Amino acid sequence: MEQQRGDLLDISGLRVVFNTYAGQVKALNGVELWMNHGERLGVVGETGCGKSVTALSVMRLIEEPGEITSGALWFEGRNLAQLSENDLNSIRGKDIAMIFQEPVAALNPVMKVGAQIVENIECQRRSADAGQIPDKRAFSEIMRDMLGRVGLDWQRTENLYPHELSGGMAQRVMIAMALSSKPKLLIADEPTSALDVTIQAQILNLLNKLVRETQTAVLLITHAMGVAAQFCDFIAVMYAGNVVEYGSVQSIFRNPLHPYTKGLLNAVPKIGRTDELQSIPGIVPDLIDPPSGCRFHPRCPYRKPDCDTLEPTLRAAKTEPAADRHHVACFLYQNDA
Amino acid sequence: MELSSFILKRLILMVVVIFGVLIIVFVVTRIIPADPVGAILGGNAPPAAVDAMRHQLGLDKPIFMQLLDYLGGVLRGNFGNSLVSSRSVITDILEYLPATIELAISSIIFAVLLGTTLGLLSAVFRNRFIDHFSRVFSILGISLPGFWLGLILILFFYYRLGWLPSGGQYDMFLSPTRVTGLVLLDSVITGEWNVFFNAIKHLILPTFILGYSSTASIARIMRASMLDVLHQNYIRTARAKGLPKKTVILRHALRNALIPVVTIIGLEFGGLLSGAVLTETIFSWPGLGRYIVNSLLTLDYPAISGGTIFIALIYSVVNLVVDILYAALDPRMRA
Numbered sequence: 157m158e159q160q161r162g163d164l165l166d167i168s169g170l171r172v173v174f175n176t177y178a179g180q181v182k183a184l185n186g187v188e189l190w191m192n193h194g195e196r197l198g199v200v201g202e203t204g205c206g207k208s209v210t211a212l213s214v215m216r217l218i219e220e221p222g223e224i225t226s227g228a229l230w231f232e233g234r235n236l237a238q239l240s241e242n243d244l245n246s247i248r249g250k251d252i253a254m255i256f257q258e259p260v261a262a263l264n265p266v267m268k269v270g271a272q273i274v275e276n277i278e279c280q281r282r283s284a285d286a287g288q289i290p291d292k293r294a295f296s297e298i299m300r301d302m303l304g305r306v307g308l309d310w311q312r313t314e315n316l317y318p319h320e321l322s323g324g325m326a327q328r329v330m331i332a333m334a335l336s337s338k339p340k341l342l343i344a345d346e347p348t349s350a351l352d353v354t355i356q357a358q359i360l361n362l363l364n365k366l367v368r369e370t371q372t373a374v375l376l377i378t379h380a381m382g383v384a385a386q387f388c389d390f391i392a393v394m395y396a397g398n399v400v401e402y403g404s405v406q407s408i409f410r411n412p413l414h415p416y417t418k419g420l421l422n423a424v425p426k427i428g429r430t431d432e433l434q435s436i437p438g439i440v441p442d443l444i445d446p447p448s449g450c451r452f453h454p455r456c457p458y459r460k461p462d463c464d465t466l467e468p469t470l471r472a473a474k475t476e477p478a479a480d481r482h483h484v485a486c487f488l489y490q491n492d493a
Numbered sequence: 494m495e496l497s498s499f500i501l502k503r504l505i506l507m508v509v510v511i512f513g514v515l516i517i518v519f520v521v522t523r524i525i526p527a528d529p530v531g532a533i534l535g536g537n538a539p540p541a542a543v544d545a546m547r548h549q550l551g552l553d554k555p556i557f558m559q560l561l562d563y564l565g566g567v568l569r570g571n572f573g574n575s576l577v578s579s580r581s582v583i584t585d586i587l588e589y590l591p592a593t594i595e596l597a598i599s600s601i602i603f604a605v606l607l608g609t610t611l612g613l614l615s616a617v618f619r620n621r622f623i624d625h626f627s628r629v630f631s632i633l634g635i636s637l638p639g640f641w642l643g644l645i646l647i648l649f650f651y652y653r654l655g656w657l658p659s660g661g662q663y664d665m666f667l668s669p670t671r672v673t674g675l676v677l678l679d680s681v682i683t684g685e686w687n688v689f690f691n692a693i694k695h696l697i698l699p700t701f702i703l704g705y706s707s708t709a710s711i712a713r714i715m716r717a718s719m720l721d722v723l724h725q726n727y728i729r730t731a732r733a734k735g736l737p738k739k740t741v742i743l744r745h746a747l748r749n750a751l752i753p754v755v756t757i758i759g760l761e762f763g764g765l766l767s768g769a770v771l772t773e774t775i776f777s778w779p780g781l782g783r784y785i786v787n788s789l790l791t792l793d794y795p796a797i798s799g800g801t802i803f804i805a806l807i808y809s810v811v812n813l814v815v816d817i818l819y820a821a822l823d824p825r826m827r828a
């Protein structure tokens with residue numbers, strides 16, 4: 157096994173395709189990402205760039221017609237890409253938990269929310285202390301404690317059905333469920349995108365508080381640069397199935413290297429900014445027939461002659477301190493190659 | 494809405510529906526160009542006898558008065574007397590109804606067990622052998638006419654192999670004690686086990702023929718519903734918890750997938766109770782379907798009306814039960 161770059165998670169060369177009638181969608185094209193215990197990594201990019209597919213791949217929840225064709229998903233020294241369903245089930249929900257974009261739809265409509273949380277606790281305990289008689293009362297206690305910690309009154313909430321919850325309450329329930337098993341990594345796939353703006357801030361603050369208490373690492377998928385900057389230590393920028401830039405929040409915001417990242421940051425409105433808001437010309441490529449070479453080259457203002465034939469790889473930007481982990485996949489910074 | 498007020502509302506609606514059915518059936522049977530008196534007395538009866546019969550049956554009054562007389566009788570629980578058997582229609586129906594109920598229940602049990610299982614397996618193992626098998630089986634069930642398949646099966650299992658009887662509820666030489674009229678139940682109550690096993694053998698072919706198309710409908714809806722549910726976000730949540738596939742399917746997917754299936758089961762059961770006419774005829778099954786067909790052939794007006802109202806009543810009750818079950822399965826319906 158090669159050295160893991162992050163001691164918690166290291167995704168290398170991850171390729172995922174979806175076989176559709178229209179053709180093979182090359183959704184992930186060699187994704188590189190890594191993170192240590194307790195760190196928060198934000199994955200940002202436009203709709204369809206592969207953020208959610210990356211998140212689901214880590215849980216190995218990619219379903220037909222999608223499949224992981226190559227790459228490794230190192231998690232604490234085990235390659236999730238090679239594990240059997242049984243082994244995965246001992247990691248899912250226990251070591252890695254996940255919350256989703258549409259919290260109400262993510263809860264089973266015919267089960268009371270309390271029971272759904274208890275089910276998660278029970279499932280994790282059963283694999284931990286196999287053979288022992290499960291203590292249902294203790295599970296209920298944990299469930300009630302978790303509901304309290306996400307700011308819900310358990311007496312009023314535990315017997316409700318998902319359709320009786322607001323989006324914000326449902327996401328609190330999902331967070332309570334996900335954190336009830338004290339996971340090492342929480343994957344949050346656009347956890348606030350479907351919520352009202354005021355609720356978004358509440359949920360992010362709550363998440364921030366809870367994961368700081370428990371030192372849980374977070375992989376936050378979002379399309380909002382601002383959310384990632386506020387919440388995370390590191391940011392990975394994705395474009396059309398690749399991580400094009402990766403590094404600490406400061407390094408990405410102070411010194412964006414990739415032309416796409418620069419374009420993204422220029423497209424963020426700021427108070428006091430008087431110039432016209434810039435957009436990135438062109439459209440997101442069709443991933444059934446992606447552009448050759450660097451997938452960003454048709455839209456890139458700094459295109460060089462080789463960009464449409466060679467694929468750039470994610471490499472360290474040499475001018476910055478190693479702690480920033482600033483990496484970029486662009487030939488503008490790889491003259492020596 | 495409270496469940497009790499929901500049920501009360503549905504009950505009131507049911508009474509309206511039954512009276513609607515009653516009036517339509519009454520009017521339709523009276524305006525068809527046929528003469529029940531001719532059917533009873535024969536074509537060569539003297540005019541005086543015909544007039545006397547007409548007066549005796551109340552057929553000389555205007556239709557509207559006849560209808561009022563009939564409605565008055567129904568409200569007092571009197572559906573009139575059969576023109577053929579001269580017995581009260583209620584007595585006749587109660588004699589034939591148990592055989593129909595027995596066949597319908599056994600058919601719906603068969604259809605629900607086989608249909609949901611096939612649909613479930615079909616969805617979970619999509620595009621595999623079991624899915625193809627189940628889909629071909631369903632298409633055949635919906636497209637093959639029951640009376641034709643029934644005759645083929647009688648030919649094969651009775652005539653060629655001699656494994657199963659050709660018709661009837663039990664062998665002629667048996668005389669089971671009648672308690673409820675449901676032969677299987679009665680034989681268990683009285684401990685007449687030879688009757689029980691004999692009746693089971695007689696039930697196999699009619700159950701299959703009557704239940705086959707329902708099995709097919711249920712399997713198709715179950716498959717579609719299950720495929721839909723398996724792509725829902727909450728199934729992904731259940732998998733993200735690390736639950737084994739079996740638990741995800743049986744605990745999370747199945748109950749959600751059953752919600753639309755329950756509607757179909759209710760409709761099919763209503764159909765089985767009322768629509769067993771052909772099956773009952775082929776298998777000489779002494780049920781309500783055959784009673785109504787015979788009543789039609791002899792223009793037995795009170796029997797036709799009474800039988801039809803009974804079927805409408807059963808159908809309405811089954812639908813009410815389905816709606817209540819619906820609310821029990823889906824908490825969103827209780828809102």
